[in-house]
Amino acid sequence: MPHDPQAPDAVLARIDAMLPAALDRLMDLLRIPSISTDPAFKADCDRAADWLVADLQSLGFDAAKRPTPGHPMVVAHGDGPADASGPHLLFYGHYDVQPVDPLSLWDRDPFDPALENTPKGQVIRARGASDDKGQLMTFLEALRAWKAETGQLPCKLTIFLEGEEESGSPSLIPFLQDNAAELQADIALICDTGLFQDTAPAIVTMLRGLLGEEITLHAANKDLHSGMFGGLAANPIRALTRILANLHDDQGRITLPGFYDGVSELPDAIRAQWQNLAFDHAAFLGDVGLSVPAGELDRTPLEMLWSRPTAEVNGIWGGYTGDGFKTVLPAEAHAKVSFRLVGTQDPHAIRAAFRAWVQAQLPADCSATFTEHGASPAGLMQITHPAFEAARAALGDEWGRAAAYVGCGGSIPIAGYFKTYLGMDAMLLGFARDDDQIHSPNEKYDVECFHKGIRSWARLLARLA
Amino acid sequence: MPHDPQAPDAVLARIDAMLPAALDRLMDLLRIPSISTDPAFKADCDRAADWLVADLQSLGFDAAKRPTPGHPMVVAHGDGPADASGPHLLFYGHYDVQPVDPLSLWDRDPFDPALENTPKGQVIRARGASDDKGQLMTFLEALRAWKAETGQLPCKLTIFLEGEEESGSPSLIPFLQDNAAELQADIALICDTGLFQDTAPAIVTMLRGLLGEEITLHAANKDLHSGMFGGLAANPIRALTRILANLHDDQGRITLPGFYDGVSELPDAIRAQWQNLAFDHAAFLGDVGLSVPAGELDRTPLEMLWSRPTAEVNGIWGGYTGDGFKTVLPAEAHAKVSFRLVGTQDPHAIRAAFRAWVQAQLPADCSATFTEHGASPAGLMQITHPAFEAARAALGDEWGRAAAYVGCGGSIPIAGYFKTYLGMDAMLLGFARDDDQIHSPNEKYDVECFHKGIRSWARLLARLA
Numbered sequence: 005m006p007h008d009p010q011a012p013d014a015v016l017a018r019i020d021a022m023l024p025a026a027l028d029r030l031m032d033l034l035r036i037p038s039i040s041t042d043p044a045f046k047a048d049c050d051r052a053a054d055w056l057v058a059d060l061q062s063l064g065f066d067a068a069k070r071p072t073p074g075h076p077m078v079v080a081h082g083d084g085p086a087d088a089s090g091p092h093l094l095f096y097g098h099y100d101v102q103p104v105d106p107l108s109l110w111d112r113d114p115f116d117p118a119l120e121n122t123p124k125g126q127v128i129r130a131r132g133a134s135d136d137k138g139q140l141m142t143f144l145e146a147l148r149a150w151k152a153e154t155g156q157l158p159c160k161l162t163i164f165l166e167g168e169e170e171s172g173s174p175s176l177i178p179f180l181q182d183n184a185a186e187l188q189a190d191i192a193l194i195c196d197t198g199l200f201q202d203t204a205p206a207i208v209t210m211l212r213g214l215l216g217e218e219i220t221l222h223a224a225n226k227d228l229h230s231g232m233f234g235g236l237a238a239n240p241i242r243a244l245t246r247i248l249a250n251l252h253d254d255q256g257r258i259t260l261p262g263f264y265d266g267v268s269e270l271p272d273a274i275r276a277q278w279q280n281l282a283f284d285h286a287a288f289l290g291d292v293g294l295s296v297p298a299g300e301l302d303r304t305p306l307e308m309l310w311s312r313p314t315a316e317v318n319g320i321w322g323g324y325t326g327d328g329f330k331t332v333l334p335a336e337a338h339a340k341v342s343f344r345l346v347g348t349q350d351p352h353a354i355r356a357a358f359r360a361w362v363q364a365q366l367p368a369d370c371s372a373t374f375t376e377h378g379a380s381p382a383g384l385m386q387i388t389h390p391a392f393e394a395a396r397a398a399l400g401d402e403w404g405r406a407a408a409y410v411g412c413g414g415s416i417p418i419a420g421y422f423k424t425y426l427g428m429d430a431m432l433l434g435f436a437r438d439d440d441q442i443h444s445p446n447e448k449y450d451v452e453c454f455h456k457g458i459r460s461w462a463r464l465l466a467r468l469a
Numbered sequence: 470m471p472h473d474p475q476a477p478d479a480v481l482a483r484i485d486a487m488l489p490a491a492l493d494r495l496m497d498l499l500r501i502p503s504i505s506t507d508p509a510f511k512a513d514c515d516r517a518a519d520w521l522v523a524d525l526q527s528l529g530f531d532a533a534k535r536p537t538p539g540h541p542m543v544v545a546h547g548d549g550p551a552d553a554s555g556p557h558l559l560f561y562g563h564y565d566v567q568p569v570d571p572l573s574l575w576d577r578d579p580f581d582p583a584l585e586n587t588p589k590g591q592v593i594r595a596r597g598a599s600d601d602k603g604q605l606m607t608f609l610e611a612l613r614a615w616k617a618e619t620g621q622l623p624c625k626l627t628i629f630l631e632g633e634e635e636s637g638s639p640s641l642i643p644f645l646q647d648n649a650a651e652l653q654a655d656i657a658l659i660c661d662t663g664l665f666q667d668t669a670p671a672i673v674t675m676l677r678g679l680l681g682e683e684i685t686l687h688a689a690n691k692d693l694h695s696g697m698f699g700g701l702a703a704n705p706i707r708a709l710t711r712i713l714a715n716l717h718d719d720q721g722r723i724t725l726p727g728f729y730d731g732v733s734e735l736p737d738a739i740r741a742q743w744q745n746l747a748f749d750h751a752a753f754l755g756d757v758g759l760s761v762p763a764g765e766l767d768r769t770p771l772e773m774l775w776s777r778p779t780a781e782v783n784g785i786w787g788g789y790t791g792d793g794f795k796t797v798l799p800a801e802a803h804a805k806v807s808f809r810l811v812g813t814q815d816p817h818a819i820r821a822a823f824r825a826w827v828q829a830q831l832p833a834d835c836s837a838t839f840t841e842h843g844a845s846p847a848g849l850m851q852i853t854h855p856a857f858e859a860a861r862a863a864l865g866d867e868w869g870r871a872a873a874y875v876g877c878g879g880s881i882p883i884a885g886y887f888k889t890y891l892g893m894d895a896m897l898l899g900f901a902r903d904d905d906q907i908h909s910p911n912e913k914y915d916v917e918c919f920h921k922g923i924r925s926w927a928r929l930l931a932r933l934a
Contacts, residue, residue, distance in 0.1 A: 235763075245709075308701045323805070331783055332783050
């Protein structure tokens with residue numbers, strides 16, 4: 005066991021030597037079409053869980069497939085050295101994968117993985133290569149090398165692998181509740197995220213929350229003819245556009261009263277790290293045909309994506325929307341509106357504020373009804389846990405550039421669930437690249453990411469154990 | 470022939486006596502399912518035209534079925550007394566009818582007409598009873614009674630009956646162009662409108678025009694995920710709502726530059742007539758679940774409907790509009806916008822102004838494309854022709870209350886076509902009621918309207934001839 009946390013050289017050398025075998029193992033796992041959302045693949049999901057149980061048992065874990073009403077969980081417990089002073093770590097990944105449609109857009113069978121040489125380097129091509137089988141195997145391979153080199157695991161470990169992440173995790177919360185004591189650890193390591201712009205190691209410490217609302221504005225009791233009624237009768241589309249247009253002021257700020265309660269300024273240390281990432285927003289936007297950051301005028305592009313809340317209309321409809329033209333004044337108009345939340349913004353308070361704000365702007369003869377579509381607060385990781393600085397240092401050592409605490413504009417609910425149901429902080433880090441085409445045809449994982457990912461975990465375990 | 474225009478008593482008495490036979494004739498015509506939009510009824514349209522040709526020939530007209538690429542026109546010419554000093558009148562109606570779907574909502578076969586007693590009086594129930602077979606027969610029955618009583622027609626007459634009015638009149642303009650000389654008359658009488666609020670006789674002298682535009686706003690080159698891009702990427706729905714919200718100011722006025730060019734104040738005489746109509750806007754709106762006039766704050770309800778232009782969003786769509794929620798930032802957002810036009814507003818100038826106005830408001834990264842959906846100017850009848858005051862007086866005599874020059878919020882293109890292609894003014898008057906359910910199941914025409922309609926034409930002809 006290496007005692008200099010900066011240089012677990014023997015373990016790293018073993019990882020390098022074992023890479024071909026590690027790739028073979030990953031490809032074995034990738035051959036199992038564990039598509040969780042399609043009942044036709046239920047037996048395959050089971051088989052993937054069995055494969056992982058066997059692999060964990062080979063590493064000395066007390067591992068078992070645990071039934072749920074859906075696909076099974078894999079839970080494994082392992083002990084480190086008797087004199088270990090390091091933390092008890094829980095590792096999370098998921099063995100299920102997305103469907104593969106449209107199959108015609110794949111250049112090969114998605115479940116016949118292969119190594120391919122590309123202009124950007126060698127890749128493992130298969131459904132799940134990046135999301136999340138390749139990523140979860142980085143951790144298991146690091147443990148394998150560690151065990152091979154030292155004869156034991158580096159510290160007390162719990163492995164928790166889910167089989168329903170790509171289908172909404174219906175069994176997850178009940179399982180966490182039913183097994184809360186067993187799943188306790190000092191911190192959870194979640195490997196389902198990526199590098200920042202392909203090369204910079206990153207630890208996600210801010211996850212935006214999400215609040216969804218659907219509005220229906222009602223006016224007349226039926227659709228009206230705009231010749232017979234136009235000019236005299238209220239048009240709910242007009243009312244809806246006026247209300248939604250007021251959601252932002254001319255500076256791009258959201259106008260709901262109290263909306264920014266709980267939104268903090270970025271700490272200077274984090275701001276400096278983000279500055280150092282040199283985010284190329286022109287390229288990021290340019291890839292999708294855009295050029296100008298559309299958020300608050302006085303915020304940086306990364307703040308707009310990670311640390312500032314948003315209000316967006318994700319859908320709008322009303323009246324006649326088919327071919328040609330129909331001069332209708334519709335009885336109703338509809339919109340789906342979402343808010344990305346940060347800091348300690350309270351989704352329930354914002355929902356109430358939004359509804360009151362809409363009601364206050366209704367013109368005569370218009371009424372509003374609302375449907376909720378979920379409410380989750382932002383996730384803010386407690387980076388005071390020593391694992392965070394250890395991980396930053398380990399990642400920096402491996403990737404040759406400083407690791408940053410970054411945000412994530414979307415939601416990764418598992419981190420919040422660990423906090424809510426197990427009282428456990430979580431750290432999200434991973435090695436995916438933006439061009440991995442997860443959820444799309446021709447998914448891949450770079451061999452470099454797999455290899456350096458395994459090495460990153462070895463360095464991190466050395467620093468923590 | 471009655472020489473006192475106020476009292477064509479003998480003709481009126483004959484109309485009263487002939488009413489049962491007139492109803493039988495109308496029911497004969499109503500039994501022909503002349504649905505113009507459905508090719509399955511092509512032979513029936515032909516049969517309806519034949520029926521009318523025969524009926525006109527029985528009145529002494531030189532009548533013929535005239536082929537078009539679609540359904541035939543019926544054109545008939547007749548002369549009045551050799552010493553007649555009255556005008557040459559052209560009468561227009563249409564013999565085709567709307568489809569009957571959904572048939573299940575009809576209380577009887579739509580083409581098996583019957584007289585029914587209702588709480589509001591006796592009605593003729595059938596498809597086309599009001600729109601427009603019953604209405605066109607009011608004129609023919611008035612001529613029949615006149616001829617029976619006096620031995621000749623009251624004046625020089627051209628009858629022009631169309632068979633494609635309910636299917637967009639594709640053959641109309643070419644037919645008018647090809648037969649312009651033959652169809653010349655001093656004024657056209659168009660019987661396809663109604664009483665005002667069921668009891669007040671009315672002559673439509675203002676028809677609003679219509680301009681239709683479809684906007685598509687484009688932003689990113691594909692739909693984006695609002696977690697990954699939200700806050701940084703432009704949302705075309707947001708841009709669209711802001712632009713459309715600006716179409717009206719807080720007073721309800723339309724903000725397009727130059728939009729009100731050509732919009733005149735109502736002449737005092739017309740304003741007085743409208744005042745006299747005592748329009749019950751509360752009841753009119755109340756019937757459809759509304760209560761408050763939604764147009765310009767300083768205008769009366771009838772001005773809003775008849776003499777003021779409008780801008781309405783008739784359809785809007787973009788993003789995810791299905792069940793549930795999808796956090797998409799769409800690549801595009803769409804709206805269908807129409808303008809009802811009055812006075813001498815120029816639809817082409819307004820289309821150009823609208824497009825420029827939208828372009829001027831586009832935020833960064835948004836572009837707009839437009840599709841036209843028709844442009845017709847408003848129609849303003851020249852009420853200086855003596856037929857107008859004659860018609861007002863005749864209608865007032867028959868209905869026991871003053872007739873008014875009214876507007877019509879919708880479009881009746883035929884009046885404009887007569888002006889454009891024949892240089893001929895037109896007068897629109899008719900006897901339909903608001904509850905006739907034209908275009909809907911259980912269409913009806915009140916026997917009172919049919920009877921008093923015939924009498925109204927007799928009085929009008931007496932005043933003109």
